Amino acid sequence: MEKNDKIIRIKNLIASYDGNTVLDGIDLDIKKGEIFVILGSSGGGKTTLLKHIIGLLKPVHGTIEVFGKDILSMEHYEFDTILKKVGVLFQGGALINSMEVWENVAVPLEQHSDLSLDVIKEVVKYKLGLVKLGHAYSLLPSELSGGMKKRVALARAIALDPEILFFDEPSAGLDPITAAELDNLILNLKEKMGITLVVVTHELESIKRIADRIVYLQKGKNIFCGTIEEAKKAGIDEVDRFFGWA
Amino acid sequence: MSDQSSKYRIVVDGSFTKFDIGNMKKKIENQKRGDSDIIIDLSGANKFDSLSVAFCSKLESDRSVRLIKSPELESEIADFNQTAGSDKAETPEPDFTEKLVLAFYGLFYHIRDFIILAADIFYFSFVSVISSKGRKKGSVYEQINLIGNNAVPIVFLLSFLIGLILSLQSAAQLRQFGANIFLVDLIVIAMITEMGPMITAVIVAGRSGSAIAAEISTMKITEELDALKVMALNPLKYVVAPKMLAMTLSLPALTIMANLVGIFGGFIIAVLYLDLSPNIFFDRAVDVMSLNFWGQSILKSVLFSWLIVIIGSHYGFRVKGGAEGVGKATTASVVASIFAVIMTDAFLSLIFYFEF
Ligand SMILES: Nc1ncnc2c1ncn2[C@@H]1O[C@H](COP(=O)(O)OP(=O)(O)OP(=O)(O)O)[C@@H](O)[C@H]1O
Ligand SMILES: [Mg+2]
Numbered sequence: 001m002e003k004n005d006k007i008i009r010i011k012n013l014i015a016s017y018d019g020n021t022v023l024d025g026i027d028l029d030i031k032k033g034e035i036f037v038i039l040g041s042s043g044g045g046k047t048t049l050l051k052h053i054i055g056l057l058k059p060v061h062g063t064i065e066v067f068g069k070d071i072l073s074m075e076h077y078e079f080d081t082i083l084k085k086v087g088v089l090f091q092g093g094a095l096i097n098s099m100e101v102w103e104n105v106a107v108p109l110e111q112h113s114d115l116s117l118d119v120i121k122e123v124v125k126y127k128l129g130l131v132k133l134g135h136a137y138s139l140l141p142s143e144l145s146g147g148m149k150k151r152v153a154l155a156r157a158i159a160l161d162p163e164i165l166f167f168d169e170p171s172a173g174l175d176p177i178t179a180a181e182l183d184n185l186i187l188n189l190k191e192k193m194g195i196t197l198v199v200v201t202h203e204l205e206s207i208k209r210i211a212d213r214i215v216y217l218q219k220g221k222n223i224f225c226g227t228i229e230e231a232k233k234a235g236i237d238e239v240d241r242f243f244g245w246a
Numbered sequence: 247m248s249d250q251s252s253k254y255r256i257v258v259d260g261s262f263t264k265f266d267i268g269n270m271k272k273k274i275e276n277q278k279r280g281d282s283d284i285i286i287d288l289s290g291a292n293k294f295d296s297l298s299v300a301f302c303s304k305l306e307s308d309r310s311v312r313l314i315k316s317p318e319l320e321s322e323i324a325d326f327n328q329t330a331g332s333d334k335a336e337t338p339e340p341d342f343t344e345k346l347v348l349a350f351y352g353l354f355y356h357i358r359d360f361i362i363l364a365a366d367i368f369y370f371s372f373v374s375v376i377s378s379k380g381r382k383k384g385s386v387y388e389q390i391n392l393i394g395n396n397a398v399p400i401v402f403l404l405s406f407l408i409g410l411i412l413s414l415q416s417a418a419q420l421r422q423f424g425a426n427i428f429l430v431d432l433i434v435i436a437m438i439t440e441m442g443p444m445i446t447a448v449i450v451a452g453r454s455g456s457a458i459a460a461e462i463s464t465m466k467i468t469e470e471l472d473a474l475k476v477m478a479l480n481p482l483k484y485v486v487a488p489k490m491l492a493m494t495l496s497l498p499a500l501t502i503m504a505n506l507v508g509i510f511g512g513f514i515i516a517v518l519y520l521d522l523s524p525n526i527f528f529d530r531a532v533d534v535m536s537l538n539f540w541g542q543s544i545l546k547s548v549l550f551s552w553l554i555v556i557i558g559s560h561y562g563f564r565v566k567g568g569a570e571g572v573g574k575a576t577t578a579s580v581v582a583s584i585f586a587v588i589m590t591d592a593f594l595s596l597i598f599y600f601e602f
């Protein structure tokens with residue numbers, strides 16, 4: 001039982017780009033149903049960590065388990081079944097620029113569900129409604145603002161009702177009101193659908209609103225992991241300065 | 247102003263900023279030609295910006311100039327150098343042999359990547375023929391339209407002109423020997439085995455090979471490919487396979503058209519310039535056209551179609567950097583695919599010539 005509530009476990013993860021070590025022995029456990037926030041200075045390796053968990057990059061050393069299975073030693077098709085249960089929102093949105101908004105959201109549905117096109121279109125409308133973008137249905141990504149792109153990408157990420165959602169800086173570059181709405185959406189996803197969320201963010205307000213637990217990465221090392229309350233008590237200089245407690 | 251005749255003094259008071267650098271440089275240059283020592287007196291200057299500080303810092307190391315600094319400048323320069331020099335990434339410049347080794351490795355990996363990619367593309371295109379799962383819906387049809395249909399006018403026009411010109415030049419020679427009828431042999435064989443496949447491939451490499459490289463490289467730098475991967479979609483299957491299938495169908499079809507249109511160009515010259523009767527041209531043409539030539543033509547065009555897609559994708563996936571990288575990838579892919587097309591054509595022609 002104890003093991004089952006850890007949806008992601010990372011052990012001694014070492015990662016590098018062309019010999020430059022970026023992650024240096026990371027140990028992490030992420031629990032089912034929590035909002036787990038990854039913090040750290042710019043260039044601290046947050047995006048890199050995320051890309052390792054979703055299998056886009058291969059580590060030099062260490063193990064990564066998702067849904068209790070080691071993703072590094074598994075076959076492609078096995079990993080694909082895991083990917084179908086996760087959604088990812090990239091730092092820049094990463095919408096397919098040649099497709100209209102609705103087609104972008106429809107991609108995972110067309111490929112991984114057996115729904116017919118008219119039902120898919122209804123699902124797309126529903127997902128776009130969740131992110132309040134029903135009116136953008138047939139626009140091209142180039143016709144959207146930065147914040148709208150992120151919301152479309154979110155609609156695409158939750159298209160298949162994933163069990164884990166990864167977010168790279170959901171609220172960066174958004175105005176405080178939109179950012180707050182996005183946070184509410186994230187909280188909703190967690191409460192209504194029981195999704196586990198792994199979020200990279202710098203926004204203090206956002207962290208305080210949504211985070212169940214945080215990890216703080218500094219120069220590729222995990223210097224704190226726990227709740228915000230625990231962080232307050234831990235008295236780690238870098239973390240205190242990040243939150244303005246120092 | 248000057249205490250000694252061989253010393254030249256430039257005095258600056260108050261502010262010395264980026265707008266004064268040009269003037270100062272000019273004065274120094276002028277004096278250097280005059281062969282006298284230069285003293286720059288900045289002891290009265292008190293307002294600087296980062297550019298003028300950088301300039302002064304550089305002047306310090308110039309032997310022919312003596313710089314008199316105010317305490318402000320002194321500390322500004324120290325600050326500047328500290329910030330500029332802090333966390334500098336020290337990467338020593340590789341020497342010649344190291345560069346050679348690196349270049350060799352680069353080439354090796356380039357070729358290795360190309361072969362792996364080619365194998366993967368063949369595999370996924372084949373899988374994609376059997377099942378359309380993991381392929382964008384309607385994409386093969388869409389690509390046939392883009393690669394094939396849209397290229398019809400340009401291929402039509404150019405192959406007609408090539409046939410016409412080729413025949414015209416040859417007709418002038420053949421006529422001298424009274425060998426008019428052989429124009430038919432010449433144009434039929436030349437178009438079907440050489441010019442048709444090659445011209446079409448070169449046009450399509452320029453139109454669609456470049457488009458493939460541009461699309462894939464853009465998708466890579468905007469993380470669209472990563473987004474596909476995490477949606478459990480294989481970019482090779484989703485993006486490349488439809489192009490591969492469409493190209494494999496379109497290029498031979500375009501080639502057949504180019505062959506016939508080119509021969510039609512020859513027909514016009516034969517009838518109008520060599521006074522061959524249409525019937526004679528037609529009968530002779532049918533005699534000359536063997537299945538063997540058509541086979542060569544189709545075989546070549548199929549190989550060319552694969553080369554164009556694989557080379558375009560290869561450069562697309564290798565892209566580095568931003569918009570400039572896309573430009574480079576596109577150019578490189580067109581140059582490489584035209585080169586590969588012509589090399590392959592020459593190679594195959596030699597084989598066919600001696601074997602059949
Ligand atoms: N594709 C890459 N190739 C080489 N080095 C990279 C690459 N991507 C990131 N890095 C390096 O890895 C380090 C960590 O980058 P990463 O993107 O993980 O930081 P981050 O914590 O997400 O920062 P930010 O908050 O600014 O997004 C940086 O020093 C960066 O230079
Ligand atoms: Mg990042």
